[in-house]
Amino acid sequence: xxxxxxxxxxxxxxxxxxxxxxxxxxxxxxxxxxxxxxxxxxxxxxxxxxxxxxxxxxxxxxxxxxxxxxxxxxxxxxxxxxxxxxxxxxxxxxxxxxxxxxxxxxxxxxxxxxxxxxxxxxxxxxxxxxxxxxxxxxxxxxxxxxxxxxxxxxxxxxxxxxxxxxxxxxxxxxxxxxxxxxxxxxxxxxxxxxxxxxxxxxxxxxxxxxxxxxxxxxxxxxxxxxxxxxxxxxxxxxxxxxxxxxxxxxxxxxxxxxxxxxxxxxxxxxxxxxxxxxxxxxxxxxxxxxxxxxxxxxxxxxxxxxxxxxxxxxxxxxxxxxxxxxxxxxxxxxxxxxxxxxxxxxxxxxxxxxxxxxxxxxxxxxxxxxxxxxx
Amino acid sequence: xxxxxxxxxxxxxxxxxxxxxxxxxxxxxxxxxxxxxxxxxxxxxxxxxxxxxxxxxxxxxxxxxxxxxxxxxxxxxxxxxxxxxxxxxxxxxxxxxxxxxxxxxxxxxxxxxxxxxxxxxxxxxxxxxxxxxxxxxxxxxxxxxxxxxxxxxxxxxxxxxxxxxxxxxxxxxxxxxxxxxxxxxxxxxxxxxxxxxxxxxxxxxxxxxxxxxxxxxxxxxxxxxxxxxxxxxxxxxxxxxxxxxxxxxxxxxxxxxxxxxxxxxxxxxxxxxxxxxxxxxxxxxxxxxxxxxxxxxxxxxxxxxxxxxxxxxxxxxxxxxxxxxxxxxxxxxxxxxxxxxxxxxxxxxxxxxxxxxxxxxxxxxxxxxxxxxxxxxxxxxxxxxxxxxxxxxxxx
Numbered sequence: 001x002x003x004x005x006x007x008x009x010x011x012x013x014x015x016x017x018x019x020x021x022x023x024x025x026x027x028x029x030x031x032x033x034x035x036x037x038x039x040x041x042x043x044x045x046x047x048x049x050x051x052x053x054x055x056x057x058x059x060x061x062x063x064x065x066x067x068x069x070x071x072x073x074x075x076x077x078x079x080x081x082x083x084x085x086x087x088x089x090x091x092x093x094x095x096x097x098x099x100x101x102x103x104x105x106x107x108x109x110x111x112x113x114x115x116x117x118x119x120x121x122x123x124x125x126x127x128x129x130x131x132x133x134x135x136x137x138x139x140x141x142x143x144x145x146x147x148x149x150x151x152x153x154x155x156x157x158x159x160x161x162x163x164x165x166x167x168x169x170x171x172x173x174x175x176x177x178x179x180x181x182x183x184x185x186x187x188x189x190x191x192x193x194x195x196x197x198x199x200x201x202x203x204x205x206x207x208x209x210x211x212x213x214x215x216x217x218x219x220x221x222x223x224x225x226x227x228x229x230x231x232x233x234x235x236x237x238x239x240x241x242x243x244x245x246x247x248x249x250x251x252x253x254x255x256x257x258x259x260x261x262x263x264x265x266x267x268x269x270x271x272x273x274x275x276x277x278x279x280x281x282x283x284x285x286x287x288x289x290x291x292x293x294x295x296x297x298x299x300x301x302x303x304x305x306x307x308x309x310x311x312x313x314x315x316x317x318x319x320x321x322x323x324x325x326x327x328x329x330x331x332x333x334x335x336x337x338x339x340x341x342x343x344x345x346x347x348x349x350x351x352x353x354x355x356x357x358x359x360x361x362x363x364x365x366x367x368x369x370x371x372x373x374x375x
Numbered sequence: 376x377x378x379x380x381x382x383x384x385x386x387x388x389x390x391x392x393x394x395x396x397x398x399x400x401x402x403x404x405x406x407x408x409x410x411x412x413x414x415x416x417x418x419x420x421x422x423x424x425x426x427x428x429x430x431x432x433x434x435x436x437x438x439x440x441x442x443x444x445x446x447x448x449x450x451x452x453x454x455x456x457x458x459x460x461x462x463x464x465x466x467x468x469x470x471x472x473x474x475x476x477x478x479x480x481x482x483x484x485x486x487x488x489x490x491x492x493x494x495x496x497x498x499x500x501x502x503x504x505x506x507x508x509x510x511x512x513x514x515x516x517x518x519x520x521x522x523x524x525x526x527x528x529x530x531x532x533x534x535x536x537x538x539x540x541x542x543x544x545x546x547x548x549x550x551x552x553x554x555x556x557x558x559x560x561x562x563x564x565x566x567x568x569x570x571x572x573x574x575x576x577x578x579x580x581x582x583x584x585x586x587x588x589x590x591x592x593x594x595x596x597x598x599x600x601x602x603x604x605x606x607x608x609x610x611x612x613x614x615x616x617x618x619x620x621x622x623x624x625x626x627x628x629x630x631x632x633x634x635x636x637x638x639x640x641x642x643x644x645x646x647x648x649x650x651x652x653x654x655x656x657x658x659x660x661x662x663x664x665x666x667x668x669x670x671x672x673x674x675x676x677x678x679x680x681x682x683x684x685x686x687x688x689x690x691x692x693x694x695x696x697x698x699x700x701x702x703x704x705x706x707x708x709x710x711x712x713x714x715x716x717x718x719x720x721x722x723x724x725x726x727x728x729x730x731x732x733x734x735x736x737x738x739x740x741x742x743x744x745x746x747x748x749x750x751x752x753x754x755x756x757x758x759x760x761x762x763x764x765x766x767x768x769x770x771x
Binding site: 228 | 501
């Protein structure tokens with residue numbers, strides 16, 4: 001009998017582990033993958049260095065006026081440095097608050113600080129009484145915010161008319177109000193759509209499908225042209241308020257469909273069990289169904305909110321001074337004309353950071369819910 | 376034994392407690408409130424319109440409009456034409472941008488979605504970057520970006536970006552060569568139609584045969600042959616009956632060929648790139664939704680990679696993809712109304728914008744505009760639902 005010997009351990013071939021192995025497996029596994037990789041590297045090589053050069057190395061970060069970004073020599077030949085971030089810096093206050101008077105801007109800041117603190121408390125994992133914060137955010141906070149922003153002479157706050165509100169502040173306001181009012185409206189519509197009462201159901205379906213079927217811009221036209229005709233003569237509704245009503249109804253119709261998804265996803269047993277212990281319709285919905293249904297659809301709600309937030313840019317078309325229109329207005333200023341790319345990049349970054357972080361949050365909730373579901 | 380036989384009567388139900396009665400009451404109240412609210416709005420509107428001297432009715436549609444529309448690929452419109460003509464011009468321009476946008480967005484979306492799942496690290500990262508970057512930036516900003524920032528730095532007509540004289544890009548828009556039918560073109564059309572019918576017959580026959588005997592038929596090569604051979608023969612006889620009309624520089628602008636105005640190009644680029652990012656995510660989740668076992672089973676029975684993709688993966692993935700794809704198509708169509716921001720003469724710009732400003736008949740005009748979008752949405756939904764039912768799992 002031959003003696004059996006254990007073969008010495010050998011290292012895996014160098015081409016299958018480590019950096020080389022990774023490169024071979026992920027970049028050059030087949031001939032067409034190699035082709036794609038080379039093409040990709042070429043594209044990156046031709047795009048990234050000029051962008052870095054323009055946006056960072058040659059960029060102007062500080063100075064007094066546009067002559068540091070763009071100047072003429074004695075032969076009237078135009079020279080231009082890289083990106084003129086100075087332009088953003090100079091206009092930053094306008095981009096943030098619009099025409100809101102400088103002396104009163106603390107009120108805007110305070111409004112957002114209160115909001116930030118409440119939201120932060122909401123997300124502390126072991127903090128009890130979260131429902132109080134929820135109620136405060138949806139009921140108390142809008143009232144406080146209204147008095148702070150609009151002003152009230154008896155409280156000693158000057159009245160600031162809404163046409164002076166603008167910039168990122170207005171964008172956040174529109175988005176925030178959109179979610180605060182659209183979610184309750186959506187819940188009501190979703191319940192109505194699943195109601196046993198045929199008249200209520202038909203009305204809700206018609207309402208939801210009508211607003212979902214038309215573009216937001218026609219809703220805003222509707223709000224700006226038709227609403228004044230709808231109310232009795234002499235009643236004047238603020239343009240901003242009209243827009244908010246339009247946005248809320250529009251967002252509410254989409255929210256209703258999201259909530260309906262959650263209601264449909266709950267097993268029938270939940271309804272039957274609630275009825276078996278003798279709960280009526282409202283208590284069944286409030287205590288058993290809604291808490292579960294809304295939990296399931298948090299990702300959907302966040303995604304709808306992201307959509308609504310991006311769509312608030314459309315108010316620029318009916319001349320509300322949101323972030324987009326604020327940047328456009330600054331570009332029409334003769335002293336600062338001609339830096340469109342910087343402006344676009346600034347707006348894009350603002351929206352991108354906000355929407356991307358929200359979408360990551362919704363993804364995290366989704367994964368967490370999926371794990372909880374599998375247990 | 377004495378058994379009590381008298382029947383216990385159910386307690387007499389209070390009529391106010393019965394579910395039926397309550398449901399009727401609640402519904403009547405809701406109905407009453409809605410009707411009262413609508414009535415209030417209608418009466419207010421009527422008073423306001425009377426007080427402001429706004430006329431009503433659809434009579435204005437046959438009046439002459441006092442404006443020109445610059446871009447008219449389909450029908451003419453000048454100041455002498457009526458408002459209803461402007462309505463149709465806008466409608467056709469909206470449909471044009473929606474159809475082209477859906478076409479482009481689908482292609483780009485599928486490519487990016489598949490690329491996101493590529494085993495090439497660079498390609499998958501690249502597609503991921505594309506999706507995350509475009510999804511999270513407002514569409515209106517993207518439209519402005521393409522229109523004001525990108526298309527404005529294009530060269531003038533004289534030194535336009537030129538590919539082979541058939542594809543020219545400059546400040547005035549995108550110019551393409553237009554195929555012009557010549558003598559004998561009808562025969563070509565006829566031959567094409569005939570070929571398609573023959574191919575359908577062969578396809579049905581081969582499918583039947585495969586179901587019966589299991590033998591496959593090389594349908595692709597046959598179809599190509601049937602399509603190409605008559606085409607070549609007729610082209611040879613009639614000396615190629617299609618010529619390309621090239622855009623030619625006359626003065627400051629190009630004449631001839633097909634012209635896509637910069638507004639349309641910007642709108643199309645923004646709409647299709649933006650929607651493609653969403654479609655890509657749908658495609659990706661659709662492909663990921665197929666269990667690995669399907670692929671493994673398919674390779675176990677000896678299908679090739681191409682066959683697995685074509686026969687196993689795509690048909691199943693499509694079932695998951697179609698419903699969200701439908702809502703993306705709807706979104707694209709509705710978003711095409713953002714054309715108004717860059718003055719592309721679509722329905723909202725021409726009709727709900729210019730015509731509304733001139734006539735002041737907001738109620739009628741917005742009613743018509745909304746109806747158009749509602750019917751467009753409905754049409755797309757119906758088409759996609761039909762396609763969905765074709766692709767759906769056939770339960771036996």
